Amino acid sequence: MLEEEFLRLTGGGRVPSSVNVFLLKRGDGKIILVDAGNGGKRGGMLRKLEQSGVFPESVDFILLTHMHGDHIGGLLGKHGEAVFSRALVYVSMPEWEFWQNGTAGPQGKQVRKVLHSYGSRVRTFRFGEEVLPGIKAFDASGHTPGHTVFETDSLLIVGDLLHAAALQIPRPEVCTIYDMNPSGAVQARRRFYEFAASSSKPVAGMHLPYPGIGRIGRSAAGYVYLPGK
Numbered sequence: 001m002l003e004e005e006f007l008r009l010t011g012g013g014r015v016p017s018s019v020n021v022f023l024l025k026r027g028d029g030k031i032i033l034v035d036a037g038n039g040g041k042r043g044g045m046l047r048k049l050e051q052s053g054v055f056p057e058s059v060d061f062i063l064l065t066h067m068h069g070d071h072i073g074g075l076l077g078k079h080g081e082a083v084f085s086r087a088l089v090y091v092s093m094p095e096w097e098f099w100q101n102g103t104a105g106p107q108g109k110q111v112r113k114v115l116h117s118y119g120s121r122v123r124t125f126r127f128g129e130e131v132l133p134g135i136k137a138f139d140a141s142g143h144t145p146g147h148t149v150f151e152t153d154s155l156l157i158v159g160d161l162l163h164a165a166a167l168q169i170p171r172p173e174v175c176t177i178y179d180m181n182p183s184g185a186v187q188a189r190r191r192f193y194e195f196a197a198s199s200s201k202p203v204a205g206m207h208l209p210y211p212g213i214g215r216i217g218r219s220a221a222g223y224v225y226l227p228g229k
Contacts, residue, residue, distance in 0.1 A: 017163060017164060017165075017207045017208075017209060018207060018208070018209055018210040018212060019037055019038060019070050019206065019207065020035075020037075020204070020205070020206050020207070020208065020210065020211070020212035021033060021034060021035045021036060021037045021045055021074070021206070022034040022035070022157060022204050022212070023049065023052070023054065024152070026133075026134075030060045030061065031054060031058055031059050031060050031061075032059075032060065032061045032062070032063060032132065032135075033059050033061070033062045033063070033084075033087070034062075034063045034064075034065065034150065034157050034204075035062075035063075035064060035065055035071040035072075035159070035206055036062060036064075036071065036072055036073065036074030036075045036083075037070065037071070037073060037074040038069065038070045038073040038074060039072075039073030039074035039075065039076055039083075040073060040078070042073075043073060043074050045074045046074070046083070056083050056084045056085065057084075057085050057086055059084050059086070059087045060086065060087060060088070061087060061088050061089075061090065061132060062075070062084060062087045062088070062089045062090065063090050063131060063132075063135070063148075063150055064089065064090065064091040064095070064148075065140075065147060065148050065149070065150070065157070065158075065159025065160065065206065066091075066092075066095055066143065066144040066146060066147045066148065066159060066160065067091060067095055067099050067111045067114070067144070068107065068144065068160070068178070069106075069107055069110055070206075071159070071160075071206065072110065072111065072114050073110070075089070075114050075117070075118070076110075076113060076114060076117060080113050080117060081117060082117040082118050082121075087121065088121050088122075088123055089114075089118050089121055089122045089123065090123050090124070090125055090131050090132075091122065091123075091124060091125075091146070091148075092124065092125060092126070092127065092137065092146035092147075092148045093124045093125065093126050093146065094127075094141060094145050094146030095144060095145060095146025095147070095148070096115075096122075096124045096146065097145075097146070098144070098145040098146060099111040099112070099115075100115070125137055127139035127148070131150070134152055134153055135150055135151070135152050136150070136151045137149075137150055138150075138151060138192075139188075140158070140159065140161055140188040140191075140192060141181070141184055141188065142179060142180075142181045142182070142183070142184030142185030142186070142187060142188045143159070143160045143161065143178065143179050143180065143181075143185050143188070144160075144180050145180065145181070147159060147160065147161075147188070149161065149188075149192055151201075154201065154202070155201060155202055155203075155204055155213075156192070156195070156196055156199070156201045156202070156203050156204065157203075157204045157205075158192060158196075158203055158204065158205050158206075159205070159206050160178065160205075160206055160207060161185075161188060161189055161192055161205065162189060162205060162207065162208075163176045163178065163207045164176065164207075165205070165207075165208055165209065165214075165225045166225075168189065169193070169216060169223050169224065169225045170219075170221060170222055170223060170224065171222075172186060172189035172190050172193060172222070172223070173186050193216050193223045196215070196216040197216050197217055197218050197223060200215065201215075202214065202215055203215060203216055208225075209227065213228070214226055214227040214228055215228075
């Protein structure tokens, strides 16, 4: 990408972003959390949940788009204990297999702490399945080997399909250093941008500018981001 295009798309060189999690409340009262943020000193998830009247013991299900630290850190307390005492944690089989196979470094260590702390409450699913009633999982691998997009009746939750909307929606071929398989990540972006534009469902992204929900529409040059529901 040329510097002048970068400056034009970003409006001066800065790309708005955030770290979001999403809370879903089913008609039967069950509470679903999608991803869990950073946790620790950088994570404000628990405080914001409690401000909404939701406490960790109230959460029934946690769906993980993938297992990078800014998506699973909030699952653990400061001593490595499970924060959510009742919740079942769902992650795609390819993602679970990748991190189970001895991946080294701090990230692998954190994943193994999560898997140990939640033990038998960790459940896996395969792409194309309905993970919970009304929530289907789609293969969006590329960012990580098992990165998942979740679709509900009214929302498309795209995880880390993109990190910098101002750049990556008009230019889906632009990757960040966090995409583990850049070519796969580009393919996933193109596929789900078209899906989102065709379905007209709001898109929820973990790194879309707060509050993290908008729409992806078509433009003469490709795709455009429309903030808001």
